Amino acid sequence: MTSLDDLNLFALTVRHQGISAAAAATNMQRSKISRRLQALEHALGYQLLIRTTRHIELTEQGRWLYRQIESPLNTLQAATELMVERGTAPKGLMRIAIPPTLGVTEFFADTIERYISLYPQVQLEIEHEKSAIDLRRSNTDLQLLPGFIDSLHDDYVQQSLIQFPYTLVASPCYLSKKGRPKALAELADYDFLASRYTRSLMPECRNYRLFSDDLRLLHQLAKAGQGIAILPTSMIEEDLASGALSNIDCADQLTPPSISLIYPAQAYLPERTRLMVKMLRDNFAL
Incomplete structure (x- = not known):
């Protein structure tokens, strides 16, 4: 009958590319690991490893077995570590x-x-x-x-997480020169200060005067009268209150972008x- 401990030692030997390295990782004697691997091969009836002086090679049966046990052993190890971790503060x-x-x-x-x-x-x-x-x-x-x-x-x-409120803004100086648009269709003749994310909100064929992912730069240039910017509402609330920036009414025709949370399953x-x-x-x- 095969032992889970012996299967784990086999997997560790493959991961560490040798019996000596596996022995160092587990703080076990090399000779003991070698005997356990021989016992596993005897129990299964197949040679799993070809041992050389410098490293090990997997036989066809050894490669097949490693593919079958790698994921379950990783899951067991993760579950064990998580049980220990949940008894202490996360670190x-x-x-x-x-x-x-x-x-x-x-x-x-x-x-x-x-x-x-x-x-x-x-x-x-x-x-x-x-x-x-x-x-x-x-x-x-x-x-x-x-x-x-x-x-x-x-x-x-x-x-998908929350949608971020964005506001379409420009300086009063810029709007006094160019006029205040009332609909998205009127924006073709305006200069836009956009990031790769806010650009996706706008209709095609906009005249992008500046394209940058630095929102602080877009914010500064919008206040300096260099064009229209789409900025997070929380970022420009004080400017709207002080009059440094002016809200453009057609912003409510835009769909606010959402943020996605991604992690391995x-x-x-x-x-x-x-x-x-x-x-x-x-x-x-x-």
Whole structure:
């Protein structure tokens, strides 16, 4: 009868590309691992490994067996680690990918502030990514993306979160020269200051005077009278109140963009990741 421990030692030997390396990783004697692997081969009736002086090679039967047991053993290991982790405060490193424009929003800043206050032993790394990334290959826990961008893999979870209120604005000086449009169809002759995300909201054939994902730059240029910008409402509330920027009425004809939460579909998410996903879902799910 085969032993789960022996199957795990076989998988570790394959992952570490050798018995010596597996012995170092498990703090076991090399000779003991070698005997256990021989016992596994005897029980199964197949040679699994071809041993050489420097490394190991898998036989055809060994490759087949490793494909069958790799995922279940990983799941068991993840479940065991999660049980231990749930008995303690969440800790460790969590990597999050976000679009550059999201970093300046009150929504995201408030979420991160709350998370790090509740879970001070978690270290966060926040990377700016403009498109969908392979979360597993980049060792990233989750990604936030504009709703019109799909994840790279069908087995990733993708959930729509809140729609962000955006406002179409320009300086009073610019509008006094160009006139105030009343409908989207009238905007063809205006200069636009756009990001890749707000550009998707507008009809085709706009005259883009500047295209940048730096919302602060778009904000500054809009106040300087260089064109019309679509900016997060929370970013320009003070400017609207002071008169530095003026709201353009036809903005209500635009559909606000949504944000998607993307993460690998795993049976056992690390506790630090599960808590972030739960916070985002509880507060911002559509």
